[in-house]
Amino acid sequence: MAQRRSTLPSYALSVLTTMVLAGAATPIPAVAASSASTRSTVTAVPTTGVRFVNITGVGVVLKANVVAPATTGQYPAIIFPASWGLNDLEYLAQAKALAARGYVVVSYTPRGWWSSGGEIDTAGPKDMADLTKVIDWTIANTGTDPTRIGAGGISYGAGLSLLGSAFDPRIRAVAVMSGWTDLTYSLYADSTRHQQSSGLLKLAADLLGNAGPELTGKLNDFAANRNIDEIITWAGVRSAASYLNEINANQPAVLIANAWGDSFFPPNQLIDFYGRLTGPKRLELRPGDHAIAEFTGILGLENEVWTNVYRWFDQHLAGIDTGISQEPPVLLRPHNAAVETYPNWPAPQTRRYGLGEIRWIDGTGLLGGAPSSGWSKGLPTDRDTTANGGVVLLTNGVAAFTGKLPEVWLPSVDRLRAGVWAAQRPSTTQRIRGIPKLHLEVTGAAARGTLVAYLYDLDLLGNAKLITHAPVTWLGTGSGSRSVDVNLTATAYNLPAGHSLTLVVDTVDPLYYDENAAGGTITIGGGSYLDVPLV
Known part of the structure; x- marks a missing residue:
């Protein structure tokens, strides 16, 4: 040409x-x-x-x-x-x-x-x-x-x-x-x-x-x-x-x-x-x-x-x-x-946040403490939410010039389509440096499937700024229970005192192809946790 x-x-x-x-x-x-x-x-x-x-x-x-x-x-x-x-x-x-x-x-x-x-x-x-x-x-x-x-x-x-x-x-x-x-x-x-x-x-x-x-x-x-x-x-x-x-x-x-x-x-x-x-x-x-x-x-x-x-x-x-x-x-x-x-890539302390049972009153679970058992949260495989990674080049590109991260009003995230877990609000700034790692225990899933995890900074008014996110896909040969691990994208972010570290998990994001069959359900259960690198 x-x-x-x-x-x-x-x-x-x-x-x-x-x-x-x-x-x-x-x-x-x-x-x-x-x-x-x-x-x-x-x-x-x-x-x-x-x-x-x-x-x-x-x-x-x-x-x-x-x-x-x-x-x-x-x-x-x-x-x-x-x-x-x-x-x-x-x-x-x-x-x-x-x-x-x-x-x-x-x-x-x-x-x-x-x-x-x-x-x-x-x-x-x-x-x-x-x-x-x-x-x-x-x-x-x-x-x-x-x-x-x-x-x-x-x-x-x-x-x-x-x-x-x-x-x-x-x-x-x-x-x-x-x-x-x-x-x-x-x-x-x-x-x-x-x-x-x-x-x-x-x-x-x-x-x-x-x-x-x-x-x-x-x-x-x-x-x-x-x-x-x-x-x-x-x-x-x-x-x-x-x-x-x-x-x-x-x-x-x-x-x-x-x-x-x-x-x-x-x-x-x-x-x-x-x-x-x-x-x-x-x-x-x-x-x-x-x-x-x-x-x-x-x-x-x-x-x-x-x-x-x-x-x-x-x-x-x-x-x-x-x-x-x-x-x-x-x-x-x-x-x-x-x-x-x-002098080297930071080697921060890791704080484990267990995912807890979803409360019926607000559709949100506790993020924190030891991983708990005896609960589950089903996610439909073909339903998107307002939580997403934005548009390639534009969303994070604009954030670089404005200093404003992508944001969602957390109450707008449909709890029938997503799992939401919020941590207690710390009294001091939490300095996140590195690669957060999410471990999910999944049951009743098809042999192939995709989940997308988003880590937010949630203020008192429900405004949630996107700190980092990542998708994860499994390509198995059989359905049933499995452990799913995903490294979220590396980040450096100061979570302000009084704000809640909040995790959202759903099954669809326009940035990515997914491997979910329409009309299915992926169930997240006890034993799931998030490891956050803090300095």
């Missing part, structure tokens, strides 16, 4: 290109000196204009652009593969700013997208070979120091860059913004297919790229819920977690930045991957949805994520002491608290 380079895939990219080409983009400022120690400052250097080039990949031509320091010499280089559905214009603001800091910057459109040749490989072996070819071209055609090469990007570009560091040891630093480490988890977290996010990925591929029979077949199989083993194998080849040993052997410096509410690549996979990295590493999590936290940086505006990306590259490629290596490597921006840093 031949697309004109000047045609833009979305309104956001239209804004970006207009700002950059009009000269309105403002480069992110040099790193400020820290009071903790003396840092080297970055002095701006003259740069070349944007030069559009063709780079020969493996059997295809890749469209790319280059911005570099104007003075002859050897410089560190950064490779930016474009995001899913976008092209090499995406990073012009960052390319100009980085070139002014003394970097050669090459941005390229991966195969199958826009005017680059071939079919979309979805971060497969051909994409990895192309990335190596781009590095070869950069060394041969620019003033690049081959010992100081980095790669980074947002979303698809992030995944390509991290995977590339497993296959090409010349990549010494990586910036992974809103990327994935486990594509199987991204598609099938807790065996539940993600409906809205996969639909948007397919729409972009159909409109803006050459999906080809492989990707088209996998997406069609995913939607139809068939050939699951083949999709999992295909996704495993495209997951950095599959090549962790190779990445650890190459020892690139890896910065991972993501959002608590990323509806494409939920952060639990990143936390696990970060913990198993052995080289220089950094993990940053902030409020928002996919690519939201770093979005203003794409427009050339000052942005916290991009500032730390620049510091990371300066530290590990340019030889500038920015201080980032001496800082605690885990940075968390909670939903409703100031930034916190930790």
